Amino acid sequence: MSKSDRYCVIMAGGIGSRFWPMSTQKFPKQFQDILGVGRTMIQQTYDRISRIIPNENIFVITNSEYVELSHQQLPEIPQENIVGEPLVKNTAPCNLYMANKIAEINPNATMIVLPADHLILKEETFLEKAELAFEIAAKNDYLVTLGITPTRPDTGYGYIQFVDKHDSEYYKVKTFTEKPILEIAKSFLESGDFLWNAGIFIWSVKSIHHAFETYLPEMTQHFMACDYNAGNEASCIELIYPKVQKISIDNGILEKAKNVYVIPADLGWSDLGTWTSVYENVEKDSDQNAVKQKHILTYNSTGNIIHIKNSNKAVVVDGLKDFIVVDTEKVLLICPRDHDQLIKDYVLDLKNLKKGDKFM
Known part of the structure; x- marks a missing residue:
C-alpha cells in the first residue's frame, strides 16, 4: 500500500475522572x-505516530470544548483535522464519523485509531506492529487490533480471547469481554489465550464501513445524512448526534464481527487510567515514594504517590504507607492507593454537594 493511503485518528474526548483532581473537566x-517528561499525553501519542504518518493524514477527534486546547498542543496538525464532537456518545459514533471524513478524502485509506492518553514505552515495537497491522488491514477485509500480554488479572481492562495461530504474527479473535469481575479476570490469565484490549484499532475505511452497515445500520443511516469536509459538516453533525446511539466500538462492532484479528504486542503499555498505574510508571525514591517536587520531606513513609501542584509549597509526610496525596489549587485528595477505583465515586458525591461542580 502507498504510504499516502495511511491515516491516523487520535481519540481525545475523555475527561479521565479516575484521575481527578489532576484531571478536570476543563x-x-x-x-x-502526567509523567513529567516535558510532553503531554496527546503530544506523545502524536510524536509516536508522526514517525510513520504525515501530518496532513493525522486527525484528532475530541469534545467540542477541547478543540482549541488540541490546536494549542498540536500546532503541526492542520486545523481542519481537529474535529469536535457536540455530545459525548462513546467510541462507535466518533469512529464512524472519522471513517466517513477520511473515506471522502481517500476511499482507499487504511486508518489506525489511537487513544490520546496511553503510555507506550517500547515505541519501536509499536511502530513495527503498526506497520504489520497496516499491511494486513489494507489487503484483507479484517478489523485488526493490538493485544497486550496481561501481567495481572486487572478488572479495569477489556480482554481479547484468540484462537489458534493464523500465522506466527497474528490470530483470529474468538471473543471480546469488557472489564470482567476479578474471578473471571483470574481465569482469563490462567488460560493463557487472552490479551488486554489496548483500544488500538487498524482497518480500511471499506472494512469498517461494511461492519457499521452490518451491525449498526441505524447509526450508519444517520451519518449518511451529512456532507463531509464541506462547509455544512459541523451543523449537520450537531443535528444527528442527539439521535445517535451511545455505544462503544467494542460493544457495537468488535464483539459481534467475525473478521476481527489481533496482533499480540509487548509495548510497555499502560492506559494510565488510575493513580496506581501512574505510580507504577514513574521514578521512585529509595523508600518507593513517587515524588516529583523539591520541597518534600518524608519520614517512615513508603509506597506513596505525592503530587503537589504548587512547587513553592513545602510538604512534610510522616507515617504514611501506600497512599495517594494530590494537592491542586482547589482540591486536596488523600486516599489509600488501593482505593483508586473509588475516585469516580468521590467525584460524583462531591458533585452532589452544594456548588460542588466548581471542584470538577
Whole structure:
C-alpha cells in the first residue's frame, strides 16, 4: 500500500475522572504531562505516530470544548483535522464519523485509531506492529487490533480471547469481554489465550464501513445524512448526534464481527487510567515514594504517590504507607492507593454537594 493511503485518528474526548483532581473537566489528563517528561499525553501519542504518518493524514477527534486546547498542543496538525464532537456518545459514533471524513478524502485509506492518553514505552515495537497491522488491514477485509500480554488479572481492562495461530504474527479473535469481575479476570490469565484490549484499532475505511452497515445500520443511516469536509459538516453533525446511539466500538462492532484479528504486542503499555498505574510508571525514591517536587520531606513513609501542584509549597509526610496525596489549587485528595477505583465515586458525591461542580 502507498504510504499516502495511511491515516491516523487520535481519540481525545475523555475527561479521565479516575484521575481527578489532576484531571478536570476543563483540563483532562490527555492534555497534561502526567509523567513529567516535558510532553503531554496527546503530544506523545502524536510524536509516536508522526514517525510513520504525515501530518496532513493525522486527525484528532475530541469534545467540542477541547478543540482549541488540541490546536494549542498540536500546532503541526492542520486545523481542519481537529474535529469536535457536540455530545459525548462513546467510541462507535466518533469512529464512524472519522471513517466517513477520511473515506471522502481517500476511499482507499487504511486508518489506525489511537487513544490520546496511553503510555507506550517500547515505541519501536509499536511502530513495527503498526506497520504489520497496516499491511494486513489494507489487503484483507479484517478489523485488526493490538493485544497486550496481561501481567495481572486487572478488572479495569477489556480482554481479547484468540484462537489458534493464523500465522506466527497474528490470530483470529474468538471473543471480546469488557472489564470482567476479578474471578473471571483470574481465569482469563490462567488460560493463557487472552490479551488486554489496548483500544488500538487498524482497518480500511471499506472494512469498517461494511461492519457499521452490518451491525449498526441505524447509526450508519444517520451519518449518511451529512456532507463531509464541506462547509455544512459541523451543523449537520450537531443535528444527528442527539439521535445517535451511545455505544462503544467494542460493544457495537468488535464483539459481534467475525473478521476481527489481533496482533499480540509487548509495548510497555499502560492506559494510565488510575493513580496506581501512574505510580507504577514513574521514578521512585529509595523508600518507593513517587515524588516529583523539591520541597518534600518524608519520614517512615513508603509506597506513596505525592503530587503537589504548587512547587513553592513545602510538604512534610510522616507515617504514611501506600497512599495517594494530590494537592491542586482547589482540591486536596488523600486516599489509600488501593482505593483508586473509588475516585469516580468521590467525584460524583462531591458533585452532589452544594456548588460542588466548581471542584470538577
